[in-house]
Amino acid sequence: MAEQQEQTAADSMMTRIGQAAMLLHGGDREEARGRFLGLWSEIGEEGDPLHRCTLAHYMADAQDDPADELSWDLRALSAADELTDARLAEHHASLAVRAFYPSLHLNLAADYVKLGRSEAARSHLGRARETVGALGDDAYGDGVRAGIGRLELRLDDEGPSGGGTPEPPDQGRGPGGETLGPPRSRP
Numbered sequence: 001m002a003e004q005q006e007q008t009a010a011d012s013m014m015t016r017i018g019q020a021a022m023l024l025h026g027g028d029r030e031e032a033r034g035r036f037l038g039l040w041s042e043i044g045e046e047g048d049p050l051h052r053c054t055l056a057h058y059m060a061d062a063q064d065d066p067a068d069e070l071s072w073d074l075r076a077l078s079a080a081d082e083l084t085d086a087r088l089a090e091h092h093a094s095l096a097v098r099a100f101y102p103s104l105h106l107n108l109a110a111d112y113v114k115l116g117r118s119e120a121a122r123s124h125l126g127r128a129r130e131t132v133g134a135l136g137d138d139a140y141g142d143g144v145r146a147g148i149g150r151l152e153l154r155l156d157d158e159g160p161s162g163g164g165t166p167e168p169p170d171q172g173r174g175p176g177g178e179t180l181g182p183p184r185s186r187p
Helices: 002-025 029-043 049-061 066-082 085-091 101-114 118-134 139-158
Strands: none
Touching: 002 029, 002 049, 029 049, 049 066, 049 085, 049 101, 066 101, 101 118, 101 139, 118 139
């Protein structure tokens, strides 16, 4: 009985994160940020890695400052490193932690581009490229692969010393558009 209550609470947290993400995707960044911060306080720095990864992944999109976006994306990556496939399967049987990494590293690469740190961007883009094999042959996987390709072209156009601040890559939506956790989608 206690295990069932714990699972219901976990599902409730994912639902609440998803609701805040819907606000974000609907354009209400400030309200979404406020809700994400409230949920982060409930989850805590040592809370469930799935909750932390998912929330941080979306919270990054709610930031106005690229340095804050980077900070949240780094939290998402750190939480993903703690996440297990067993925990993820409790939430959704078809997901695997390794499939989170291409998008997580792509997002970090885009953050570093915004901050003018092209070498760090290239490093994370390389990690995204190395892990892209974990993605399915579907619209979502195609979107992430296309985002990697676009950001690679932008960095190649800038040359080794960097330059400009290109737009972040479009990362597509997950299967069915649902909010299951990383990889995140942009409106």
